[in-house]
Amino acid sequence: MGGGPEYPQRGEHERELLLCVLPWPEKASEKVIGEIRDEFPNLEMHYIAQTYEDLKTGKTEVPEDLCKRASYLATLSWLPLHVSSVPNVKFIQFYSAGTNHVAKHPIYTDSKIPLCSASGVHGPQIAEWVIMMDLVHSHKYTILYDAQKRKEWKQKVGMEGVSDNVGKRVGVLGYGSIGRQVARVAKAMGMDVIAYTASPRPTPESRRDGGFIVPGTGDPEGEYPSAWFSGLNKDSLHEFLKQKIDLLVLSVPLTKETTHFLSTEEFALLNEVNPAGTYIANISRGQVIDQPTLVKALERKQIRGAALDVTDPEPLPADDPLWTAPNCLITPHVSGSTTVYAERAFQVLRENLRRERDGKHLVNEVDRDRGY
CATH class of the missing domain: 3.40.50.720 (NAD(P)-binding Rossmann-like Domain)
Incomplete structure (x- = not known):
């Protein structure tokens, strides 16, 4: 020692x-x-x-x-x-x-x-949750499971509009331990990864992970992203969101700057640059998203869907419109378990x-x- x-x-x-x-x-x-x-x-x-x-x-x-x-x-x-x-x-x-x-x-x-x-x-289990939810959505699994419960064989439903992830882009908003493990799994699936951090990471040394790492996981050297973005203002965020992101993973800490980081303007921008639709997975804190505007974005099909392990507030009230928003999967803050x-x-x-x-x-x- x-x-x-x-x-x-x-x-x-x-x-x-x-x-x-x-x-x-x-x-x-x-x-x-x-x-x-x-x-x-x-x-x-x-x-x-x-x-x-x-x-x-x-x-x-x-x-x-x-x-x-x-x-x-x-x-x-x-x-x-x-x-x-x-x-x-x-x-x-x-x-x-x-x-x-x-x-x-x-x-x-x-x-x-x-x-x-x-x-x-939290990296391994939360990264698995993120990828699981993305695959559940892209492979129409919820629809197929509902059909199974009804004992219906609906092959056509499970074939239309299904796509794999090879060549798609995952944008990791907050490249900490969780984001790094998402990147590791995404790269194994053939995806491109881009990273967003609060402060610039221009050198190999600055891109290394200085925190605790579960052995065999993550991105210790910061090698996976093909591009890095940074900042705490909307202009910097928008430059990142313009990169035609297919899966947007929110893993930033909740601070004054990140509260309602995604709102009306951001959902409109995602739709503009990727009409096919960005899928959003939020495993940070519910307040990072302006929740009423998320519901509107889902209803207007500005984004492809959302997987949320966190909401605002928690527990989510039974009458909250988020429960019935289209293409929205919600779990009760359990992804880290x-x-x-x-x-x-x-x-x-x-x-x-x-x-x-x-x-x-x-x-x-x-x-x-x-x-x-």
């Missing part, structure tokens, strides 16, 4: 405390937790498993003395009410892709405690424990000014 000490210590016999407040049973990640305990024998771990009701109400009982002693906090959403409650915390490891859900909390706004996301653990989610998130935590020990920069540390 680089010849460093086993673990940073406060005293010869005093162990540092890792406090985990998470909505999974400890057993779900026992393998990687055991590896962390073996690697850091001077680290004490206390695990509090939250219930669904805890998450729903936001009320989780965590003893005050544990908060006071904690050197590291691992959490999905729970935080103590006050910064003073965690005087010894060196960093907080969130098990979520972003931290916008705590952006108004005093620990976010009034402290300098490093906050780290679990960005990177996988049986190994918690295990992967603990791998991010382990990496940050190593980096903190070795005096290196933390992985996935949130830039509070940028919001991600």
Whole structure:
């Protein structure tokens, strides 16, 4: 381990405390937790498993003395009410892709405690969701499945207008860990990939992925896109949308700049440059799309369809017109789910424990000014 000490210590016999407040049973990640305990024998771990009701109400009982002693906090959403409650915390490891859900909390706004996301653990399963939804639509599967339930053999329905993805273009709006894995799968299917980022990526070094990467996934070197675009203003976005995109994947963090990033003007532009229709997959946050204008775009056939794992608001009210919009597939914010989610998130935590020990920069540390 680089010849460093086993673990940073406060005293010869005093162990540092890792406090985990998470909505999974400890057993779900026992393998990687055991590896962390073996690697850091001077680290004490206390695990509090939250219930669904805890998450729903936001009320989780965590003893005050544990908060006071904690050197590291691992959490999905729970935080103590006050910064003073965690005087010894060196960093907080969130098990979520972003931290916008705590952006108004005093620990976010009034402290300098490093906050780290679990960005990177969602890439494989969400990329599969994106490609699955695109294929379900392009191969008319929902229509065929409805026919199956009616016990009807409708071969013609499954043959008309079906197209494969070879030679089509996927535009990834937000080329982070999820977008990079979408690109990897899309390239394997013979698609062209173009990328959009907030800041310019003109050099090979700037295009590398500096975050956590699930081994064997993603685009670590930024090699897949045939073209890169960037910016946080509408003119830059429009230049990207003019590239005749067949599948547009929204994977940007929710910030002031990205709120309603796609609205009336953008849907009209997509239709103008690609009359055959762009298919939109949103796995970021519902507010990135101006939802009423999306419904109109679907009704007017300005876009080919939409697959949404996020909506505005959530849960989506039963009377919202989005439910019945044509060519729209909706799932209840589940694309990031996988049986190994918690295990992967603990791998991010382990990496940050190593980096903190070795005096290196933390992985996935949130830039509070940028919001991600």
